[in-house]
Amino acid sequence: MGQTSSSTLPPKDDPDFIASFGTNLQNFKMKTKILSQELIAFIESSLEDGNLRETVSAISSALGGIEKAPLNIAVMGETGAGKSSLINALQGVGDDEEGAAASTGVVHTTTERTPYTYTKFPSVTLWDLPGIGSTAFQPHDYLKKIEFEEYDFFIIVSSGRFKHNDAELAKAIVQMNRSFYFVRTHTDLDLMVVKLSDPRKFNKENILEQIRNSISNILKEVTHQEPPVFLVSNFDVSDFDFPNLESTLLSQLPAYKHHMFMLTLPIVTDSTIDRKRDMLKQKIWKESIMPRAWATIPSRGLTQKDMEMLQQTLNDYRSSFGLDEASLENIAEDLNVTLEELKANIKSPHLLSDEPDTSLTEKLLKYIGNPYFSKVFHLQNYFIDTVASDVKIILSKEELFTEQVSSFNSKASPYWEESVGKVFPVGPGSTFLFHFFEMFQSDSDKLCHVHVLLLLTSWGLSGETVT
Ligand SMILES: Nc1nc2c(ncn2[C@@H]2O[C@H](COP(=O)(O)OP(=O)(O)OP(=O)(O)O)[C@@H](O)[C@H]2O)c(=O)[nH]1
Ligand SMILES: [Mg+2]
Incomplete structure (x- = not known):
């Protein structure tokens, strides 16, 4: 099938790629801002004083207000995959509207990481990141340049066939004990191509299921986990998996914050x-x-x-x-x-x-x-x-x-x-x-x-x- 993913691992384009990612990963120490500096200072002093009850109650009350804790989400993937467009779609703004993340069209490309406050969950920041493979962001130092250690959660954005770099990103995230969603954009185009190639056999749901399964299989093989996979069109947020992506994100974020807090x-x-x-x-x-x-x-x-x-x-x-x-x-x-x-x-x-x-x-x-x-x-x-x-x-x-x-x-x-x-x-x-x-x-x-x-x-x- 033209645009669907095959369920085998994508080929390695660059033999040094894994090695350079691996080397970088050794040096990464994940940072997160989920615990405020005041809370950290309080926990340290109560533990030093041997007041475990006070420590426990500070933790409990911080968890009680976990919705307000900051969470940084990295939107990452290959150049042109649809990262900036996805952020615009999540924000409910058109690519040309004020507050929109810079979108490529044909010429524009994101050249520096840019934070956007997620309007539907203001304590969450969506980071629009430059794509892997753009001139200044080559795979060997991509993680370092995007400051990989600073994010709590990841969205890997991809389009077309599953890429080797997507697999590498997934591995790096899991290795760092973080979670991600896999979002495949351009689903509207994928379906259009399939329909054009064989209109008689076209069955939207079957095709979507096949794409989803093939991506899930690869991710399972690569990460030994089953991260959620969403097929979306950034141009039609009411179709495909976009509504599900949004509701899953909004409903899981508080629990994920809780988890990150305990992890940190x-x-x-x-x-x-x-x-x-x-x-x-x-x-x-x-x-x-x-x-x-x-x-x-x-x-x-x-x-x-x-x-x-x-x-x-x-x-x-x-x-x-x-x-x-x-x-x-x-x-x-x-x-x-x-x-x-x-x-x-x-x-x-x-x-x-x-x-x-x-x-x-x-x-x-x-x-x-x-x-x-x-x-x-x-x-x-x-x-x-x-x-x-x-x-x-x-x-x-x-x-x-x-x-x-x-x-x-x-x-x-x-x-x-x-x-x-x-x-x-x-x-x-x-x-x-x-x-x-x-x-x-x-x-x-x-x-x-x-x-x-x-x-x-x-x-x-x-x-x-x-x-
Ligand atoms: N048909 C279709 N086009 C899309 C979709 N998402 C993005 N595009 C288009 O794809 C192109 C690239 O989109 P961007 O959102 O700029 O991609 P990006 O990942 O931010 O690119 P970089 O910043 O260069 O890494 C633009 O022309 C978008 O209009 C989609 O779901 N469907
Ligand atoms: Mg961009």
Whole structure:
């Protein structure tokens, strides 16, 4: 069929093209403005203060007003594909009207990236970008020149047969963890050509379906995803998929903003959490010059005081990150989930919790069954790592920040239950064993130089033996 796409991958025009795209991509660090500078500063300071509740509530309220957050959409594709015309069509303005994006006609071409406030969704900016292949925008540095890292969402505009450059763009976008729509313009011309070539067999819907399927198949092959495909005519916004494109865009944008927000959040939060974690570790490292920090937790004769001290250490770390019981209760209430549901996602509350029918000695024996964890210093490090990672887990749970409590319930603690269940049957005490086993595997080589064996000093504390 003359103008329809074949469902095989388009040929490579330029052997260096993928390589240059690839090289550029390594250097791209995606930026987004979806989190305001004020919010970033607030989140950082509340995390530093160990006020997780405040952090969570700032995030929740920002998400509540997510419609107002800015979102930058790049309209990109080959030169002459119909990008500027598509923006005009979305804006509901003719190519010659005031406020129209520059359209080519035969001579004009977009030579610099230009922002247009999307009139139907004013917090969204549509960026009219120069086409790949125009004189100043060759494939090898296209992404760099259009400032690829600054966009949150993409519309790949194409016309005629599926192009190799379109496939490359799709790959780059997916590689950067962003989403796109694929919009094929000039559908009016495509159909006209097919009709002229064989008027008797002409069936509009069949042809459109064939084009859509062939594009979808290629995109699936290239990206391993199924991005939406729209066939439009920029000259007739009431026909083909244009109405669907517009309604999909308008209805999906708030959810996409929400998603982008959560995707960006760890960039802000992880570094603060890691800094705090490292400071605490440094502190215990400094304290570790005291011989008792290297004490081996005795396998017999555990004292009540030892146990209490261990419990206290863990509680201190939880408090300093805002993960203590009282904070968790408040956070759960703010997020509209039960405390149990919240705790099911994280590990720190379970590290030394009381379990019925298990004596304190038994609990600790599970820890020190592995010689690596018999050192107080290692245990302290492990506690800190666990607490820091729990904060990250809570802040990265997109479901927690929506009101879909039921979906949160069903997805709760996939790691906790499934992983533990695979390695050890879940039952009283088995979670401890799993986590120590896990820690032993990941960290033992880093700390194997530590050979201070001060047996049975148990932090230099003495007390009554717990049995
Ligand atoms: N028939 C038809 N013509 C279209 C359609 N979309 C755009 N055109 C025409 O195609 C030509 C190129 O359109 P532009 O919107 O300027 O293309 P562009 O992608 O912005 O081009 P560059 O800025 O050079 O990259 C113009 O003559 C448009 O009038 C369409 O859906 N159908
Ligand atoms: Mg243009």
